[in-house]
Amino acid sequence: MARKANNVHGVLLIDKDAGMTSNHVLQRAKRLLGATKGGHTGALDPLATGVLPLCFGDATKYSQFMLDADKAYETRAQLGVRTDTADADGAVIEQAAVPELSADAISQLLRTEFIGELTQTPPAYSALKHQGKKLYELAREGKAIPDKSRTIRILDNRLIAEGEDWLDIWLHCTKGTYVRSFVEDVAAALGTVAHVARLRRLQHGNFEIGQCITLDQLEAMSAEERLMQLLPVDACITALPVYALNEHQFAAVKHGIKVPVEPEVDTGEVRIYRKEQFIGLGEITPEHELKSRRLVQTDLL
Incomplete structure (x- = not known):
């Protein structure tokens, strides 16, 4: 027998598809589980895929611990083209030549200039707020974007692969890190511009991509099988x-x-x-x- 809606408690690990907002994923999962109370633990951009922990019922009381958790990503930096959103969903606003770069030189840059504590300016198209308005709302209105620079920490990174005009980079970072800004900053240090062409979250705190299921997989399950996918309420605070x-x-x-x-x-x-x-x-x-x-x-x- 399926539980009543107000008795759905636990953590669901979703492998988010590209093109969806995190809230869309949450609302669809709530409907499939028959839950009335739920929240995600840190939004992924629509372009991004990967680990998206969703908390339901009593688990929402402890979701802040997941918001504060470290995360790991794999991203493709498309070199030579800058967009207004700093990702592939935006409009092109600048193009630049891509210098010849060796893998050793790129790796050296990443390991020396982009590790440890860094000052980062979030992209104009972000959900950070200024005087009650999200920055992307101000950007769409053509208004000046206030400086929201903050200190973040890159715990580890490595160059996975590279082409003539792209780089695949893995990075492990603290909360509040914008991969889009990271990619733009790396490109600037290399003497060009870039945007995020692909982004996948591989880890969120203790949760890894191999533990996740897609929304389509969840939908294909019976009501009882869906509830069996929920991790315990305390899964957010096992540290x-x-x-x-x-x-x-x-x-x-x-x-x-x-x-x-x-x-x-x-x-x-x-x-x-x-x-x-x-x-x-x-x-x-x-x-x-x-x-x-x-x-x-x-x-x-």
């Missing part, structure tokens, strides 16, 4: 340490009452469990107390 409650502590914590913990337990956020059942997110305070932060629904306890 946090576990704290197991005894029955006395559980009775207090589920009513929002702090409980004392052992002095040797480290302070900070923890996943809290009663036996093997996930209860929610908690915090160990410097006073050696556990306080609840976000608990699952009472009827799930």
Whole structure:
């Protein structure tokens, strides 16, 4: 028997197709699962494909941890052509000659100039907001785009392949990194211009592309098979340490009452469990107390 809509809880890993917005993927998955509450954990551009974790029900309480997660991408930089959106969906605004480049020289540049902390300016066509308006809305209106430069971190990168006018690059980066800006910056350092011709997210936090299914695969399943694709609610926060409650502590914590913990337990956020059942997110305070932060629904306890 399929669950009622308000009892759909968990994380669904979708391999997003090109041409779809992340919200379109979410709405279609909600309909297929019969869920009423859901959200994605960091949008992918319509051109992009790959790992898109979707959270439903109680899992949405912990989706922020996925928004903050590191990500890995594979992208194709089309050299010699710059577009207004910095990807293949935009209009051409500049063309430039492509210098002869060796794989060794490109790899050296990537490994020396594009690793570690970098200052990056997000593309004009992005969902960042300024005074309540998204930057792409301002861009479409022909208005000046404010400087939204920020510090990001490229944890690792490598040149996968190259042609006369294109590069395939793998990169592992922190949240807030725009691959479109990365590609434009690399091209500028090489003495030309570029745009993203192809982008695929291979990893999002602990989730990898091999764990994902497509929307078409999900649609082909029965209602019960679809629900079986959901990962547990706590899948978003598996990087946090576990704290197991005894029955006395559980009775207090589920009513929002702090409980004392052992002095040797480290302070900070923890996943809290009663036996093997996930209860929610908690915090160990410097006073050696556990306080609840976000608990699952009472009827799930």
